[in-house]
Amino acid sequence: MTEQRTWGGRFEGDMDALTRDYTAGMDQSLYEDDIAGSIAHARMLGKQQIIPPEDADAIIAGLGAVLEDFRARRVVWRPELEDIHTHVEVLLREKIGEAAGRLHTARSRNDQVALLNRMVVRRAIDDCMDAAGALIETICTLAERYAADAMPGYTHVQRAQPITLGHHLLAYGEMLLRDRDRFRDCRRRVNIMPLGSGALAGAPYPLDRESVAAELGFEAVSRNSLDATADRDFVAEFLAACAITQMHVSRLAEEVVLWASAEFGFVKLPDGFATGSSIMPQKKNADVAELARGRTGRVYGELMNILVTLKGLPMAYNRDLQEDKAAVLGVLPVVVPTLRIFAAMLPELEFDFGRMRQASGEGFSLATDVADYLVKKGLPFRDAHGVVGRLVRECEERHCELNQLPFHVYREASPLFERDILGITVESALAARDVVGGTAPERVRKAAAELRALV
Numbered sequence: 339m340t341e342q343r344t345w346g347g348r349f350e351g352d353m354d355a356l357t358r359d360y361t362a363g364m365d366q367s368l369y370e371d372d373i374a375g376s377i378a379h380a381r382m383l384g385k386q387q388i389i390p391p392e393d394a395d396a397i398i399a400g401l402g403a404v405l406e407d408f409r410a411r412r413v414v415w416r417p418e419l420e421d422i423h424t425h426v427e428v429l430l431r432e433k434i435g436e437a438a439g440r441l442h443t444a445r446s447r448n449d450q451v452a453l454l455n456r457m458v459v460r461r462a463i464d465d466c467m468d469a470a471g472a473l474i475e476t477i478c479t480l481a482e483r484y485a486a487d488a489m490p491g492y493t494h495v496q497r498a499q500p501i502t503l504g505h506h507l508l509a510y511g512e513m514l515l516r517d518r519d520r521f522r523d524c525r526r527r528v529n530i531m532p533l534g535s536g537a538l539a540g541a542p543y544p545l546d547r548e549s550v551a552a553e554l555g556f557e558a559v560s561r562n563s564l565d566a567t568a569d570r571d572f573v574a575e576f577l578a579a580c581a582i583t584q585m586h587v588s589r590l591a592e593e594v595v596l597w598a599s600a601e602f603g604f605v606k607l608p609d610g611f612a613t614g615s616s617i618m619p620q621k622k623n624a625d626v627a628e629l630a631r632g633r634t635g636r637v638y639g640e641l642m643n644i645l646v647t648l649k650g651l652p653m654a655y656n657r658d659l660q661e662d663k664a665a666v667l668g669v670l671p672v673v674v675p676t677l678r679i680f681a682a683m684l685p686e687l688e689f690d691f692g693r694m695r696q697a698s699g700e701g702f703s704l705a706t707d708v709a710d711y712l713v714k715k716g717l718p719f720r721d722a723h724g725v726v727g728r729l730v731r732e733c734e735e736r737h738c739e740l741n742q743l744p745f746h747v748y749r750e751a752s753p754l755f756e757r758d759i760l761g762i763t764v765e766s767a768l769a770a771r772d773v774v775g776g777t778a779p780e781r782v783r784k785a786a787a788e789l790r791a792l793v
């Protein structure tokens with residue numbers, strides 16, 4: 339098959355089948371972007387009279403026909419043709435003959451693949467941003483709906499202070515907004531056009547790189563041909579943004595798993611998003627959440643993969659760089675579907691508001707509010723903390739909650755207590771946190787509206 343290779347000239351022997359298979363990449367599905375890049379390149383070559391304009395026209399038309407073949411699944415993949423770039427060129431030659439040989443003028447697969455990968459990552463970023471944006475909007479809707487529904491807030495997985503479910507969900511909305519911003523920021527650096535860098539040193543032709551960039555939607559052209567062909571920091575950045583996003587959803591997933599347990603009993607899983615056990619008929623498992631959590635490791639793994647791949651590479655292109663595509667294509671089926679399924683699942687969760695409200699007032703979760711009561715009467719907070727600590731101990735002995743203590747016990751603890759101390763409730767504790775960023779229901783509603791405006 340030597341004659342089919344694009345680089346067969348200096349080779350006498352055929353490639354060993356083992357080598358062929360070992361060096362194969364993962365780019366079979368990337369024909370849309372690769373062909374779009376080639377069309378832009380051919381158009382520029384023709385306009386600049388680097389190749390005869392009629393050949394450029396034939397190439398552009400032929401590439402359109404090759405694209406149709408790919409879309410209609412008429413292309414049979416030929417492993418001996420190595421990668422998508424070679425496939426497109428050989429298929430083009432089969433369509434238009436000799437003129438196809440001019441397409442690769444002023445281009446190397448090294449700048450071609452850098453272009454392709456930037457286009458792939460750019461599209462992946464857009465998909466991630468869309469999916470994250472949709473999940474944030476869902477969370478805003480739910481936060482408005484649940485703005486006043488109390489639940490225990492935890493630190494150290496110990497009940498700490500009452501919060502509202504809306505407030506809790508909005509925490510994830512904020513995380514995801516930063517995630518989306520990270521993707522957006524990363525996109526600026528991805529969106530640089532590398533074609534014209536050649537194999538590593540640039541190309542000896544009067545290229546119009548800006549026109550190629552404009553046709554393909556790139557912001558600017560790369561300034562250094564070694565950098566443009568040899569670095570993949572944009573892939574590492576993208577994977578880092580993916581890893582952080584997946585980590586955030588994984589934390590929410592962990593909470594869904596906990597909330598759905600009998601021990602918490604905060605949530606009933608909707609049938610559409612739960613699975614059963616093959617042996618225990620009573621079981622309903624949070625498999626969606628568990629797999630979101632479980633697949634997070636794969637995303638982290640691909641980030642580590644690309645960082646390790648890059649760390650020892652001398653300038654410029656090395657074949658190791660081919661591994662970047664496997665990394666990107668490996669995380670996409672995790673991150674985007676995870677974001678999407680959470681946007682579908684969250685509105686279907688059936689919360690047990692009675693149980694959450696009940697739990698939010700237990701475990702002395704109003705202790706801080708009792709201390710704050712004394713502070714408002716003039717006691718330094720540290721002293722108030724001590725007074726309430728003793729009251730909590732008293733409660734433990736009596737097996738009761740703070741608001742079940744008789745008034746005289748309060749009075750003995752501090753003369754500052756008046757009868758209204760017994761009026762401290764979950765609702766008053768929530769309403770009191772009426773500060774920007776606080777859990778007061780009105781603040782939660784405003785925060786949800788503000789977040790929605792940023793999506």
Ligand code: ARG
Binds near residue numbers: 363421657
């Ligand atoms: N399949 C290669 C990649 O993805 C394309 C570039 C190959 N260049 C080369 N000189 N072998 O990186």
